[in-house]
Amino acid sequence: MDEQTARREICRVGQLLYDRSYVVSSDGNISVRLDDGRILATPTMTCKGRMTEDCLATTDTSGRPLTERKPSSELAMHLLIYAERPDVRAVCHAHPPHGTAFAVAGLAIDQPILSEVILTLGCVPLASYGTPSTEELSDAMRPLIKHHNALLMANHGAVAYGSDLWQAFDRLETLEHTARIAILSRILGGSRNLPTDAIEKLINVREAAGYLGEAARCQACGYLHETGLSCASGERSAASTYAGVNGAGKISLTREELVELLSQAVADK
Numbered sequence: 001m002d003e004q005t006a007r008r009e010i011c012r013v014g015q016l017l018y019d020r021s022y023v024v025s026s027d028g029n030i031s032v033r034l035d036d037g038r039i040l041a042t043p044t045m046t047c048k049g050r051m052t053e054d055c056l057a058t059t060d061t062s063g064r065p066l067t068e069r070k071p072s073s074e075l076a077m078h079l080l081i082y083a084e085r086p087d088v089r090a091v092c093h094a095h096p097p098h099g100t101a102f103a104v105a106g107l108a109i110d111q112p113i114l115s116e117v118i119l120t121l122g123c124v125p126l127a128s129y130g131t132p133s134t135e136e137l138s139d140a141m142r143p144l145i146k147h148h149n150a151l152l153m154a155n156h157g158a159v160a161y162g163s164d165l166w167q168a169f170d171r172l173e174t175l176e177h178t179a180r181i182a183i184l185s186r187i188l189g190g191s192r193n194l195p196t197d198a199i200e201k202l203i204n205v206r207e208a209a210g211y212l213g214e215a216a217r218c219q220a221c222g223y224l225h226e227t228g229l230s231c232a233s234g235e236r237s238a239a240s241t242y243a244g245v246n247g248a249g250k251i252s253l254t255r256e257e258l259v260e261l262l263s264q265a266v267a268d269k
């Protein structure tokens with residue numbers, strides 16, 4: 001995407017974030033990784049509903065400004081995502097009220113309640129709290145970025161990313177819509193989860209259709225573990241971290257980790 005188109009689309013997405021109340025005041029930030037590797041980002045202290053194409057900042061891959069425009073102080077989060085995910089070309093961060101309510105309540109959006117969400121987004125884990133724009137937050141997010149397309153940040157908000165800006169925005173919108181439905185269904189007496197065999201079929205459909213790759217099987221959510229599906233690499237690092245950060249009281253271990261733990265316990269006697 002050429003820079004001028006990216007500038008125009010960032011302003012359009014900013015307007016949508018503001019109009020849909022995903023941000024207020026100068027909340028949130030958006031960035032695009034341009035073809036030459038430079039980062040085009042929303043400026044600091046600017047309302048996303050009132051941006052102009054010439055107000056955006058450009059930086060190098062380490063976040064150093066290339067013009068006098070200063071990028072958002074939260075750009076570090078975007079740079080981390082670009083570093084961890086070479087396939088990602090755009091990042092959208094906002095504080096959408098329903099998704100953020102999950103993040104404030106200490107909950108991930110990880111229940112298998114909607115078929116379309118399993119197909120297109122997968123589960124959204126909760127990264128533990130870290131002060132915005134510091135290493136603390138980066139450390140909490142890092143293990144989760146690889147296998148997920150959107151994250152919640154405890155007591156803060158949500159971030160979504162994709163191969164282009166509209167995919168990043170769509171994922172953020174799906175996250176917010178799912179959180180809203182989850183909250184409403186709880187008011188109606190609780191949601192019913194999809195059964196394991198239905199989840200397995202959805203995972204197969206999403207991979208065949210190319211919505212999400214096999215790497216997403218390693219997502220840190222309980223329902224994928226229950227299906228018994230795992231990705232070829234057998235990685236469960238994000239999952240193990242997730243159990244810790246979420247404080248969910250549910251731990252998942254690989255066979256090797258379990259054997260190791262049991263051998264240690266026996267050896268300690």
Ligand SMILES: [Zn+2]
Nearest residue numbers: 028074156157
């Ligand atoms: Zn924020």
